[in-house]
Amino acid sequence: MPVTDARRPIALAPVTGCLLLSLFMSACGGGSGDGEGREEPVMPAGPVVTDPDVTDPDVTGSGPLPDPPLTAPPSADDEPIAEGADFHTASGFVVVRDPRAFPQAAAVVALAETDFAAGLPAAVVERPADVDPTLNRPPFFEGLDNVRTVAGQAVQLRFVPRDPEGELPGMFAQRLPEGASFDDNFDGTKSLNWQPLQADVGVTAFTVVALDPADSRYRISQTVLIAVDAPVDPASVPNVAPRVGEVPGYVVRVGDPVVVEIEGVDRNGTVPVLELPDPPAGATFLPRPFEAERFVLRFVPDTVGVQTIEVLARDAVDLSLTGSGRIVLDVRERATFERAGSRLRTLAAARGIEIGSAVSPFFYRQADGALYADIVGEEFGIMTHESGMKMDAIVPRPGHYAFADTDNLMRFARSRGMTVRGHPLVWHRQLPDWVLQSAPDTREGHMREFIARIVTRYADEVQHWDVVNEPIAEDGGGGLRSTVWSEAMGERYIDVAFRQARALDPDATLVLNEYDIGYDGPKWDGLLALLDRLIARGVPVDAVGFQMHVFASYDRFDELAAHMAAVAARGLDVHVTEFDVALSDGTGTAEQTEVYRRVAQVCLAQPRCTVLQTWGFTDRYSFRRFFDPLPFDRDYRPKGAYTALQEALDIGG
Ligand code: XIL
Numbered sequence: 034m035p036v037t038d039a040r041r042p043i044a045l046a047p048v049t050g051c052l053l054l055s056l057f058m059s060a061c062g063g064g065s066g067d068g069e070g071r072e073e074p075v076m077p078a079g080p081v082v083t084d085p086d087v088t089d090p091d092v093t094g095s096g097p098l099p100d101p102p103l104t105a106p107p108s109a110d111d112e113p114i115a116e117g118a119d120f121h122t123a124s125g126f127v128v129v130r131d132p133r134a135f136p137q138a139a140a141v142v143a144l145a146e147t148d149f150a151a152g153l154p155a156a157v158v159e160r161p162a163d164v165d166p167t168l169n170r171p172p173f174f175e176g177l178d179n180v181r182t183v184a185g186q187a188v189q190l191r192f193v194p195r196d197p198e199g200e201l202p203g204m205f206a207q208r209l210p211e212g213a214s215f216d217d218n219f220d221g222t223k224s225l226n227w228q229p230l231q232a233d234v235g236v237t238a239f240t241v242v243a244l245d246p247a248d249s250r251y252r253i254s255q256t257v258l259i260a261v262d263a264p265v266d267p268a269s270v271p272n273v274a275p276r277v278g279e280v281p282g283y284v285v286r287v288g289d290p291v292v293v294e295i296e297g298v299d300r301n302g303t304v305p306v307l308e309l310p311d312p313p314a315g316a317t318f319l320p321r322p323f324e325a326e327r328f329v330l331r332f333v334p335d336t337v338g339v340q341t342i343e344v345l346a347r348d349a350v351d352l353s354l355t356g357s358g359r360i361v362l363d364v365r366e367r368a369t370f371e372r373a374g375s376r377l378r379t380l381a382a383a384r385g386i387e388i389g390s391a392v393s394p395f396f397y398r399q400a401d402g403a404l405y406a407d408i409v410g411e412e413f414g415i416m417t418h419e420s421g422m423k424m425d426a427i428v429p430r431p432g433h434y435a436f437a438d439t440d441n442l443m444r445f446a447r448s449r450g451m452t453v454r455g456h457p458l459v460w461h462r463q464l465p466d467w468v469l470q471s472a473p474d475t476r477e478g479h480m481r482e483f484i485a486r487i488v489t490r491y492a493d494e495v496q497h498w499d500v501v502n503e504p505i506a507e508d509g510g511g512g513l514r515s516t517v518w519s520e521a522m523g524e525r526y527i528d529v530a531f532r533q534a535r536a537l538d539p540d541a542t543l544v545l546n547e548y549d550i551g552y553d554g555p556k557w558d559g560l561l562a563l564l565d566r567l568i569a570r571g572v573p574v575d576a577v578g579f580q581m582h583v584f585a586s587y588d589r590f591d592e593l594a595a596h597m598a599a600v601a602a603r604g605l606d607v608h609v610t611e612f613d614v615a616l617s618d619g620t621g622t623a624e625q626t627e628v629y630r631r632v633a634q635v636c637l638a639q640p641r642c643t644v645l646q647t648w649g650f651t652d653r654y655s656f657r658r659f660f661d662p663l664p665f666d667r668d669y670r671p672k673g674a675y676t677a678l679q680e681a682l683d684i685g686g
Pocket of ligand 1: 419420502611
């Protein structure tokens with residue numbers, strides 16, 4: 034039964050004054066000297082925000098920020114700079130890059146000598162609940178210890194699995210170190226054979242899993258640490274040929290700019306030079322700034338068909354030592370990617386809702402970036418950055434900001450007349466290690482500093498903020514999830530975050546976002562109870578975000594409608610924030626199509642459901658890509674789900 038809502042006003046998606054201006058006059062935002070006329074963002078110094086609503090800061094925790102702040106505010110050294118067109122496929126906006134190398138990589142905690150000195154790590158046992166460990170004891174490895182060696186020397190490490198019940202356990206290795214092999218000795222044992230070289234100096238973890246002979250679900254993971262010392266005489270280490278990193282194949286559109294990033298790897302720790310023996314006409318092939326081992330090929334394919342481009346890596350010391358690789362592009366006619374009917378954003382605007390998609394970070398650095406950008410810009414009026422606004426991406430180290438990725442998304446949004454959902458200000462995942470390891474009594478400061486800096490920077494472009502993401506516990510009780518934030522502040526962290534967001538961006542919609550609330554159960558009950566407590570405390574929540582990561586077997590449309598109505602009855606908006614429909618056993622695209630249609634209809638039937646957003650649009654880049662959950666397939670062709678959205682959004686659909 035089609036559901037329609039004749040009462041919904043026909044309106045264009047609202048935009049903030051600044052955004053509207055910026056579309057025509059380049060009047061808003063940050064940036065530096067790139068010709069777009071953006072101004073330097075002004076970061077607040079000292080006390081960042083005082084909440085005008087709050088009279089008792091001890092109760093609400095919304096007093097001023099620590100003064101001086103706990104971490105340094107962004108400085109001129111953090112400001113992204115314009116990147117040349119040779120490195121991306123973007124059109125219509127100037128791409129920027131961070132002014133420093135690899136800010137994210139710096140956040141990765143490497144293994145250290147102290148880890149090695151602590152001895153062989155304990156095995157991690159994975160035991161199914163129905164296995165009694167007194168009757169069936171887990172397998173183990175005999176005679177293992179951490180190993181120390183010197184770069185250039187071959188290591189052999191034999192894994193001898195045993196089972197207390199006497200049978201022979203099976204085993205497999207997890208990720209092998211570069212250049213290593215894990216070989217069968219045909220006597221029930223296997224050996225790691227590895228000759229570490231200069232690039233391997235340091236401590237490396239190698240993990241082997243042993244399977245219980247009676248039940249392969251019952252297993253242990255045993256890690257061995259291998260410490261590789263630098264050689265006294267570097268000349269004693271053999272010089273090996275470099276290799277060309279693997280590149281996935283891409284489907285691209287004829288006539289579009291294509292970029293392909295390709296990496297040269299040399300375990301001797303030198304940087305190989307990459308060459309194209311037979312470059313495509315008009316190609317540039319340049320090392321990416323700060324990343325000499327990573328080259329970018331850019332050209333515009335002008336003929337349809339599969340194009341294979343050979344790549345050579347030449348050793349930096351011995352030019353006769355080479356490795357090779359290839360780039361394969363499937364170049365298709367432009368017409369292949371055209372869609373029948375009207376665009377989703379046009380249809381949605383006519384129904385008074387915003388339709389959106391999450392957008393992958395760095396799409397403009399991928400071969401198919403031009404096609405990706407066009408589909409996003411044509412189909413969707415609003416977007417969310419899939420990961421780039423998360424705290425680990427933006428503040429990999431205290432006081433060290435990486436804004437380029439998010440700035441680029443804002444620039445892209447402006448260039449396509451799109452608005453932005455900011456996601457997420459406060460979440461328990463994708464946090465930098467330094468926050469996870471911070472003292473609990475400093476966390477409120479860290480949370481507030483992050484909110485202050487991000488909201489201040491992007492308030493002009495962002496219309497809706499997912500202020501708190503996934504607050505409810507997964508244990509089936511519907512209580513508050515235990516996180517670094519709740520451990521430090523209890524439920525109050527939610528109040529603080531919303532009040533602060535409101536003070537910084539009074540016009541934005543502030544959203545409480547949660548998953549698995551599209552059907553009855555403790556999660557929904559818990560969320561509603563939390564919402565009522567927040568409302569009772571006067572916390573400025575404007576909308577509830579229903580993530581809607583569901584399966585094609587989902588059929589709780591009545592419960593979804595009732596939950597949306599419950600939110601609406603409290604005077605709040607509803608956003609469908611991360612919709613995707615995974616194919617699972619026993620379901621196919623027909624069921625998937627129906628779920629898209631019905632969820633869109635439920636949203637359209639609820640006057641307060643104002644945003645319908647899918648979590649990406651092509652199965653190629655879905656975070657659930659193994660389940661093909663999105664409205665476009667891996668080759669950018671519209672699926673039944675796309676047509677269902679068109680039909681549902683069409684007046685009378
Ligand atoms: C996911 C992204 O899609 C992935 O690319 C990333 O690796 C992990 O996070 N709920 C959320 C989103 O609120 O932020 C998550 O996004 C998906 C689940």
